Amino acid sequence: MDANKSAEAILEAVGGAENVAALQHCSTRLRFALVDDRAADKEKLKAAPGVLEAVMGPPQTQAIIGNQVIEVYNALNALLGGAPADEAAAAQVKQPWTWKRAGNTIMGFVVSVFTPVVPAIAGAGVLKSLLILVSTLGWVSETSPSYLVLLAIPNAVFAFLPLFVAYTTAKKLNVNIPLAIGIVGVLLYPGFTALLQQEGGISLFGMSVKSISYDSQVFSAILSVLFLAVVERFFNKITPGPIRVFFVPMMCFFIVVPATVLLLGPLGYNMGTVLTSGMLWLHSTLGWVAVALLAAALPFVIAVGMHKAFIPPTLNTMSATGAELLYLPASLAHNMAEAGATLAVALRTKRTDLRATSFSSGVSALFGITEPALYGVTLQTRRVLLSVIAGAFAGGSYVGITHVSAHAVVGPGLASMSMFVNSATPHNILHAVIGLLVAFAAAFLVSALTWKDAGGTDTAEEKAREEQGPAADEARGGLLIAPVTGTAIALSEVPDPVFSGGVLGLGLAVEPASGRFLAPVSGTVTSLLPSKHAVGITTEGGAEVLIHVGIDTVKLHGEHFTAHIAQGDHVTAGQPLLDVDLDAVRAAGYPLTTPVIVLNSGTYTVVDLAAGPVEAGSPLALIREKELAHVTA
Numbered sequence: 001m002d003a004n005k006s007a008e009a010i011l012e013a014v015g016g017a018e019n020v021a022a023l024q025h026c027s028t029r030l031r032f033a034l035v036d037d038r039a040a041d042k043e044k045l046k047a048a049p050g051v052l053e054a055v056m057g058p059p060q061t062q063a064i065i066g067n068q069v070i071e072v073y074n075a076l077n078a079l080l081g082g083a084p085a086d087e088a089a090a091a092q093v094k095q096p097w098t099w100k101r102a103g104n105t106i107m108g109f110v111v112s113v114f115t116p117v118v119p120a121i122a123g124a125g126v127l128k129s130l131l132i133l134v135s136t137l138g139w140v141s142e143t144s145p146s147y148l149v150l151l152a153i154p155n156a157v158f159a160f161l162p163l164f165v166a167y168t169t170a171k172k173l174n175v176n177i178p179l180a181i182g183i184v185g186v187l188l189y190p191g192f193t194a195l196l197q198q199e200g201g202i203s204l205f206g207m208s209v210k211s212i213s214y215d216s217q218v219f220s221a222i223l224s225v226l227f228l229a230v231v232e233r234f235f236n237k238i239t240p241g242p243i244r245v246f247f248v249p250m251m252c253f254f255i256v257v258p259a260t261v262l263l264l265g266p267l268g269y270n271m272g273t274v275l276t277s278g279m280l281w282l283h284s285t286l287g288w289v290a291v292a293l294l295a296a297a298l299p300f301v302i303a304v305g306m307h308k309a310f311i312p313p314t315l316n317t318m319s320a321t322g323a324e325l326l327y328l329p330a331s332l333a334h335n336m337a338e339a340g341a342t343l344a345v346a347l348r349t350k351r352t353d354l355r356a357t358s359f360s361s362g363v364s365a366l367f368g369i370t371e372p373a374l375y376g377v378t379l380q381t382r383r384v385l386l387s388v389i390a391g392a393f394a395g396g397s398y399v400g401i402t403h404v405s406a407h408a409v410v411g412p413g414l415a416s417m418s419m420f421v422n423s424a425t426p427h428n429i430l431h432a433v434i435g436l437l438v439a440f441a442a443a444f445l446v447s448a449l450t451w452k453d454a455g456g457t458d459t460a461e462e463k464a465r466e467e468q469g470p471a472a473d474e475a476r477g478g479l480l481i482a483p484v485t486g487t488a489i490a491l492s493e494v495p496d497p498v499f500s501g502g503v504l505g506l507g508l509a510v511e512p513a514s515g516r517f518l519a520p521v522s523g524t525v526t527s528l529l530p531s532k533h534a535v536g537i538t539t540e541g542g543a544e545v546l547i548h549v550g551i552d553t554v555k556l557h558g559e560h561f562t563a564h565i566a567q568g569d570h571v572t573a574g575q576p577l578l579d580v581d582l583d584a585v586r587a588a589g590y591p592l593t594t595p596v597i598v599l600n601s602g603t604y605t606v607v608d609l610a611a612g613p614v615e616a617g618s619p620l621a622l623i624r625e626k627e628l629a630h631v632t633a
Helices: 003-013 042-047 069-079 086-092 099-136 145-159 161-173 177-188 190-197 218-238 241-286 288-303 306-321 327-348 352-366 371-376 382-401 414-420 428-450 460-468 470-476 582-587 626-632
Strands: 020-025 029-034 053-055 061-064 202-204 207-209 479-481 486-490 506-512 516-518 523-528 534-538 544-548 561-563 576-580 594-598 604-607 612-614 619-625
Touching: 003 042, 003 069, 020 069, 029 069, 042 053, 099 145, 099 161, 099 306, 099 414, 099 582, 145 161, 161 177, 161 218, 177 190, 177 218, 177 241, 202 241, 207 241, 218 241, 218 306, 241 288, 241 306, 288 306, 288 327, 288 371, 288 382, 306 327, 327 352, 327 371, 327 382, 327 428, 352 371, 352 612, 382 428, 414 428, 506 604, 506 619, 523 544, 594 604, 594 619
Parallel strands: none
Antiparallel strands: 020 029, 029 061, 053 061, 202 207, 479 619, 486 506, 486 612, 506 594, 516 576, 523 534, 534 544, 544 594, 561 576, 604 619
């Protein structure tokens, strides 16, 4: 293929250089952000040399090229006189507003702001609960200096929580971080809080300042930094360079701090109060039913990433009341139900791959990490899903009826059960443990009694392959191993017509349950884009294997992806390639379906495709040269 002729034809098909606002490429596609999508001609684009398929916008028009995408991209760059900066130009192209896009944006913002804060809160919460436990047991006095000093650690974390949130919000919005912390810090400054508490109160510019304690208040900090982002950008735009270093921060302090103490701070406080009141009202109105229903619904809530939306009201409720009665107790019941159901599958199944997946994910769920169990087992089998729902509802009912309350914001599991310790209600931890056992036992029993292996035991062909060993597989063209733990699906089920239609090549896909992605074959890394969402490996035999993590994840520009290899490296099958934050990618609105395909399918075919749960490193398929495959058939 002549890349220059292809570029000329593609450029003409998308409406000419004047219609290209931004140009990007991923491992196989050219991605255009066009000024006017109506000016592009799909049939002409599909007919361009080297174009395998075309996907029309908005929001992006795509030309699927395959292996030579970089050559065509470079040729297009030359025709465009140097393509505009991808991110900056793409940001200038207004995308159509939809409820889905708005929801994804809000959820992505919530995840970006609160997720980095959770480890500090979880660690502080568990430390505080352990201190309460040793005090309740009489091992240490609540008035001892050592106890008071250690107790100051979690108390400080919660007191300065607005500063943590100011940092993460400023980082998300690309705002000056020290400036954001300085502005929000005014709300916590002892001198300012003393002014609020003085008799008669205080006023600013003739307006009364409400006396509010901003310790642990997150929404006031978020609103303040959001307003700061607007003010800072405005003054950066109009301020001459020589005075910008001091004038912009000065104006931000002068404008944003008064707006925060007069309006945004009280507004954020009221928002938190409304959310807290809503959760308390739901619990007081529906009682234990609310906890049971939420626990039963959590498999679906977590599956779509909506559980992150519970973080802000949970934090605010914990800060305001010192306890949380809805989400965290429901999470305890759900987590233990996931563990019980998947461990029962591990006990009952005769499939070695499923047994390994179920056991490892069940143990993880016992410690509060449910995603491997949820995506690897639960959502793949209706019986297991119903078992989890039954166990979660039973456990949720018990902890709801006994009014179990959590006193630390952390994922409930065996290692964090001290979060339910409360000196005022000594039986709280006992009821939490009983609720744990109820959820686990109910889910385990239902799963064990209803489980049936849909696919039977290992086939004779699989056993023969194991006896022959990897050398026989290599002779046939190569063994393709699962790059990630999850569920193998047919390529036709991938939610992208380019992959599902086999345009790029033959293979299959995996719905990942883990964020660690391994090399599916041994060979040389011939393609690794800056976005790190796709890796191309060429085997010694010449098979070109592509691992494409997620659909349209190139738009994340590498965010949430960490690469452990570089282009040109030699890798062995099973070697770590990428670590991906699955929750963050899912919350950003991108499917995580991961196609694993052979690009040069004119030479190679893919046979013996796996289906259902797979463990990272287990056999996924065989790559065979077409002539050899024909002979052996």
